[in-house]
Amino acid sequence: MKKKGPLQIMFLGTGSDAGKSVIAAGFCRILHRKGYNVAPFKAQNMALNSFVTMDGKEMGRAQVYQAAAAGLLPDVDMNPVLLKPYGNCKTQVILQGKVLVNDTAEGYYRMKEQIFTRVMESYQRLRHRYDTLILEGAGSLTEINLKKSDIVNMEMARAAGAPVIVVADIDRGGVFAALIGTMKLLTPRERKLIIGFIINKFRGSIDLFTDGIKLIEKLTRRPVFGIVPYFDDINLPEEDSVALHSGRKGRRREGADVRIAVISLPLISNYTDFDPLELEKGVSLWYANTPEEILDASVVIIPGTKNTIEDLKWLKEAGFIPVLENLSKGGTSLIGICGGYQMLGNEIRDPYGIESATSRIEGIGFLPIETVLERNKTLTRVSGRCTLDGIQGEQGKGVPIDGYEIHMGKTTVFPGTRRPFIIESKEGTEPEYEEGAVSRDNLVWGTYLHGLFENDLFRERFLIFHGRRGSSGLSYRAYLDAEFDRLAAYIERNVDVEHILKTAERYR
Structure with a gap:
């Protein structure tokens, strides 16, 4: 009897900052608490917030905190490609933790075959070490002008045979166009990997959105696994500078010492x-x-x-x-x-x-x-x-x-x-x-x-x-660990996790 591969769930977004990284971190903690031997994976990250692993290699911060949520030390195989823009349309390419080259986007795209081979090496190592993988994409899964150079979204899902959940940010508006339009832009082969949706950053009464859910499910023939209400009281490290530009980071407090x-x-x-x-x-x-x-x-x-x-x-x-x-x-x-x-x-x-x-x-x-x-x-x-x-x-x-x-x-x-x-x-x-x-x-x-x-x-x-004046007694690492638990509990209250796991099992 052929041995099953790991359980896999991949989170892709309708756009940048839809909340993929946070949802993926939440699932890492949920499955870790359920006893799964789970690890995160993101083929390619673009961010200036990075980290050095215990063996002296560089990777993106998002997979560092996702690893922590899974109870693991970070490993560059979890993020084999890190792109660090530094101006004048140039980017430093970090491959499996070390600098490969400083180049333009065009130069990077010409190296796709070479880089994707190394990405798959990292993926295969994780696949053999863990029984569950939480994969994450980048930006929008339907950037049709960049499709030929894709190594992180549908191309990675296809290579891994991973079922995909599409995360949409309803706070921006246009969630119907984002989800239904996304499905229309995918090929029939790609659509077979889409198992459903999570609608993120919802404000107001979910009861008023019942008809909206029915419409999305009818027009896409995919379930909405959950609606995650907007929150700003769970503090996790940020992946990139989007949080700075949106004003989510830093605030003045009156009367501070x-x-x-x-x-x-x-x-x-x-x-x-x-x-x-x-x-x-x-x-x-x-x-x-x-x-x-x-x-x-x-x-x-x-x-x-x-x-x-x-x-x-x-x-x-x-x-x-x-x-x-x-x-x-x-x-x-x-x-x-x-x-x-x-x-x-x-x-x-x-x-x-x-x-x-x-x-x-x-x-x-x-x-x-x-x-x-x-x-x-x-x-x-x-x-x-x-x-x-x-x-x-x-x-x-x-x-x-x-x-x-x-x-x-x-x-x-x-x-x-x-x-x-x-x-x-x-x-x-x-x-x-x-x-x-x-x-x-x-x-x-x-x-x-x-x-x-x-x-x-x-x-x-x-x-x-x-x-x-005085001491706060704050243990930062213990604080982060508690935040991962709060995030996991919040997602479990609002997303049908068991439905997702049962559906994902069929892709093993």
Whole structure:
């Protein structure tokens, strides 16, 4: 008797931001709680929020949190292709965790056959390790102008033989055209893989939509498995910058002890670094697009970016530099993370044209460092201690931290400069060295370390140093785990999960 393959469910959307990633994460947690050995998979992701795995490989954040929902450590096979746009119609292509090439969209599409072969390698490895796979697509499943280059939507569904549930965002309007039109645009062979729909982000009384459900089911001959009401009180990491542009991230709170402004760079990356701060009591964190929006901050953060030189030009042209200088003189703390750290130095050079046609640019000049952008990308996980004044803990031993680095540059720190971190472990080895840089007055510091604020003790000491009264006791990882449970319960209340599982079983 032929052995059955894994149970598979693939979520595709009628458009971007329909909620595919969140629904997929919810199903990862639902099936994990039911005892399934489940893993997420997305063939191709386009996002500037990324993560470094334990073996030093880069992948998209969406599959990182989906893996966590499934009770797993992230693995690049869960997201074999990551596309990171960096301006001028160029994209960095990450294949199975490592940089393949920097190219245009046209150049990337010419590599489809080569890349899809590697995608299927990753898929097959997961297929043999897990009894259940939750697959996710990207954007709209019926981008008919891009169909020949598709590796993530119907082409992936066909290759995997995976049953597809189409997720539609009713909050945007036009849900009937989106679902019925989608079915019309699919080929007869593709339609055979569509098992039904989930309507997401519904507002109002579902009872008033009963006739709408009947019409959709009649015209498509597919069931509506559920209607998920709109929610904004379950907090999960965001996949890309859509949440920033839509205003879902960051908000000012009146009377907050600590006021943190994160500068919203045009090519901002890894802003999920600041999610733990946003959750803290007594903290107001917002994303600033203009110099005027940082004037009342007690802490200003220049975050990571996919193009340091071009975003530094934008900072200068937008008038941020004199405002930052005045704030620093007045006692406001200034922090740079990754690309933001590079900007705080004296100069940045790009001799190989990695990011820009500009080969050299003068930095902001707050830290005695210089950076050269190099061809090889640093991807590594580290752990160590923070030795910043006021944060280092009892008897100055240093607060334990862990994090990860994702950057193209090599930074030289001038002799005699104080360093904020001591790295004690790097990908399993134990080389002790200093990292980052601190200004003489202790008001400005920078580091390459992402994920710093996920460290509970470090975050607590940081906030108390900057004026927060008392401790919140927030454990960020425990908080996220509880949010996955809340998401799973919410979906189960509104979606016929058992109907989906029974239908998907027929495709094994």
